[in-house]
Amino acid sequence: MLREAKKRFRAAGGGERGFTLVELLVVVVILGILVGVALPRFMGRAETARENAAQATLRAMKSVLDTYYTEYSVLPDGVGFPAVMKDSGIDWSGLKDPWDNGFGYKVDIAADTYIIATKGKDAAADSGDDFYVRDDATPAKGSSGIALGGADATSGGDTW
Numbered sequence: 001m002l003r004e005a006k007k008r009f010r011a012a013g014g015g016e017r018g019f020t021l022v023e024l025l026v027v028v029v030i031l032g033i034l035v036g037v038a039l040p041r042f043m044g045r046a047e048t049a050r051e052n053a054a055q056a057t058l059r060a061m062k063s064v065l066d067t068y069y070t071e072y073s074v075l076p077d078g079v080g081f082p083a084v085m086k087d088s089g090i091d092w093s094g095l096k097d098p099w100d101n102g103f104g105y106k107v108d109i110a111a112d113t114y115i116i117a118t119k120g121k122d123a124a125a126d127s128g129d130d131f132y133v134r135d136d137a138t139p140a141k142g143s144s145g146i147a148l149g150g151a152d153a154t155s156g157g158d159t160w
Contacts, residue, residue, distance in 0.1 A: 047121075050098035054118055054131040055139040057097070061116050062133045064088040075114055075135075078152025081105050095155040097131070099123065102158025104151030117144035117151075125160050 068084050069075055076084045085092035095103055097118040104125070107114040117132035119125050125147035132144035151160035 050121075051131070051141065053098045054120075057095075057103075058116055058118070058131060058133040058139040061085065061090060061103075062135075062139070064090065065114060065116075065135070069112070069135075075107050075109055075112060077107060077109060078105065081107070081153040082155075092153070092155045096158075100156075102154050102156030104146050104155075104158070104160045105153040106146050106149060106151050115144060115146050117146040119158075 064085060065075065067088075082092040085095075092103075097103065097120075099119075099121050101119040101123050103116055103118050105114065105116050113135050115132055115134050117125075117130050120127070120129035120131055120141070122129055126143050126145060128143050129141065130144040130146075131139060131141050132146065133139040147160055154160055
């Protein structure tokens, strides 16, 4: 009985296996449409993830500085800042943001104020897409103002 079914199947032209060219083209077109719709959404998520990572790094450095200030009642200068970061587990010398830029640290010891910033996506300081944190605020995006006076300490071999 099984032999007869195989013979009938082959006689009806069903012995050939595989897909026709039209079927393959339809599948390729459908996959292309799905990629065209999904890719822009994923690209936007990647940039959001980079921004969140930059803010998280700034938040961690702010916590270190706030703790240091609480213990010693003074902020570290530009020379001492890398050591303070290193003691807390942050390798300042090689630290880069998600766009491969270094961070900058500017301090006014007399006023007990500081700012830590990264240049953001365009790699230009004080251009509006910087991410920064000040002693009295949470991490933010915008013009940091750090480039106006340079930076006391920079990471990742970057210059400000």
